[in-house]
Amino acid sequence: MTNSNSENTTVQVALRIRPLTQEDLVNLPSRFQRNVLSTSPFTPNQVIVHGDKKLTFNFDYVFGPETQQRDVYDISVRNMVDKFLEGFNVTILAYGQTSSGKTYTMGTSDSVSSIHESRGIIPRALHTLFSYISSAQFKSRKITMKVSFIEIYNEDLNDxxxxxxxxxxxPQLLIREDSKGNIIWSGLQEIKVNSVEEVMGHLARGSLNRQVGATDMNSQSSRSHAIFSVTLCQQKQISTNGISSPTPLSHPSTPSTPTKLGSPPPRRLSKILDDGEWVTVTSKFNFVDLAGSERLKRTAVSGDRAKEGISINSGLLALGNVISALGDPSKARNTTHIPYRDSKLTRLLQDSLGGNAQTLMIACVSPAEYNISETINTLKYANRARNIKNSAIVNQEEAEILLLLILMVMVEDLLLLLV
Ligand SMILES: Nc1ncnc2c1ncn2[C@@H]1O[C@H](COP(=O)(O)OP(=O)(O)OP(=O)(O)O)[C@@H](O)[C@H]1O
Incomplete structure (x- = not known):
């Protein structure tokens, strides 16, 4: 951490092992239902794979099959919500093979009426956000929150x-880069929201529009990558000594004496400066529910489903290549080229991987022997992501607002000189 407005972090990676489900007990051959994963009793956040040979992997967090939704949220996500409120961009990605628990963990299919205990990360994060925003601490701020929901299906972007x-x-959905190198998603609807219920209504509506199709492994398999985003814009006043001031911004009144350029600031301008600066802090929270990472032959698909599979895998392959390029120190030294442009997925997530965001990847796995090779692939993939370094900053614009105020006063003064 350099100062309170910027933080150098690495991508955090959590592993979540889901329990065996009723579907597993019905669908998987009984000889392959054996649990092949265990957590280490001695080393925290380590998982052991009991296959032909024993493998161990370490993560920032490891959640075993008994871990409840509330604990996943409290331990690995709640602090990111705090960061979001401070003005940092935050991204949480759920990665894993089909049916490994990505949607369940993320809560992408949750509705307002979902049972409280089984609610995923999105509704929990929104509850925390709205309770903060309605607290006394935030009363003096002008706050707007907007949501959007984008899907990448066969390399097409859908709103x-x-x-x-x-x-x-x-409107055509386009991915652009602004002059500061920030990634802009243009053409996407951003809907203003005022309550958790409104957010959940939009999430449910968007989830219904999402492409799902039956594969052998999951009858409601998500065939697309989906990113639900919450954008928070806070206008707040900070006094010149850095302490938040509750005084609302008052418009400058007409000056009694005109000011010459270069003279000291007029009294009302120095009053504005004394009262503190108004700053706009804008932050974006991306909740990313990736499509299943399994290889095609596992899902026994053909035709359109196979085409989807190829495009899902190419997005995840590109994501893997970006992770490798960013996370492998030897590669990072030798090449400055990070292949973000190889897929829409990596382009959309460019800020979240090696850029201006705090990022958590949640790798979801099944405990069953039947899925062991996909599980090992997921563990390797997620492990590499731990090496990615991000440099996040609070997205605050004070200079522009102050400059605007000064210019407004100057324009008024010049107009007065003309009369
Ligand atoms: N931790 C868990 N506890 C209990 N049930 C779970 C857990 N994780 C997943 N499940 C159940 O497992 C099934 C598959 O989970 P889910 O739909 O979230 O998988 P997915 O990874 O999103 O799959 P896909 O990529 O195909 O969309 C669901 O019935 C879900 O309720």
Whole structure:
């Protein structure tokens, strides 16, 4: 950490091992239902794979099959919500093979009426956010929150919150880079929200629009990558000594005497400066539910499903390549080229991987022997992500607002000189 407005962090990686489900007990051959994963009793956050040979992997967090949704949230996510409120961009990615628990963990399919205990990360994070925002500490701030929901399906971008059937008049979704190198998703609807219920309504509506199709492994398999985003804009006043001031911004009044350029600030301008600066802090929270990472032959698909599989895998392959390039110190020294542009997924997530965001990857796995090779792939993939270094900053714009105030006063003064 350099100062309170910028933090150098690494991508945090949590492993979540789901329990055997009723579907496993019905669908998997009984000789392959054996549990092949255990957590280490001696080394925290270590998982042991009991296959042909014993393998161990370490993560920032390891959640065993008995871990409840509340604990996953409290231990690994709650602190990221705090960071989001401070003005940092935050991304949480759920990665893993089909049916490994990504949607369950993330809560992407949860609705307002979902049972409280089984609620995933998204509804929990929103409850925390809204309770903070309605607290006394935030009363003096002007706050707007917006949500958007984007899907990448066969390398096409879809706006899951735009229900219009009129495809021709739907705005084109584009990924752009601004002059500061920030990634902008343009053409996407951003809907203003005022309560957890409203957010959950949009999440449920968007999830219904998401592409799902039956594979052999999961009858409701998500065939697309989906990113639910919450953007928080806070206008707050900070006094010049850095302490938040509750005084709202008052518009500058007409000056009694005109000010010459270069003269000391007029009294009302120095009053504005004394009262403190108004700053706008904007942060974005991305909840990413990736499509299943399994190899095609496992899901026994053909035709359109196979085409989807190839495109899902190419997005995840590109994500893997970006992770390798960012996470392998020897490669990072030798090449400055990070292949973000190889897929829409990596381009959309460019800020979250090696950029201006605090990022948590949750790798989800099944404990059953039947899935052992996919599980090992997931463990290796997620392990590499731990080496990625991000450099996040509080997205605060004070200079522009102050400059604007000074310019407003100057324009008024110049106008007065003309009359
Ligand atoms: N930790 C858990 N505790 C209890 N049930 C779980 C847990 N994780 C997943 N499940 C159950 O396992 C099944 C598959 O989970 P889920 O749909 O979240 O998988 P997924 O990884 O999102 O799959 P896909 O990539 O195909 O969408 C669901 O019935 C879900 O309720």
């Amino acid at each position: 899951l919150l735009n229900d219009t059937d009129d495809d021709e008049n739907k």
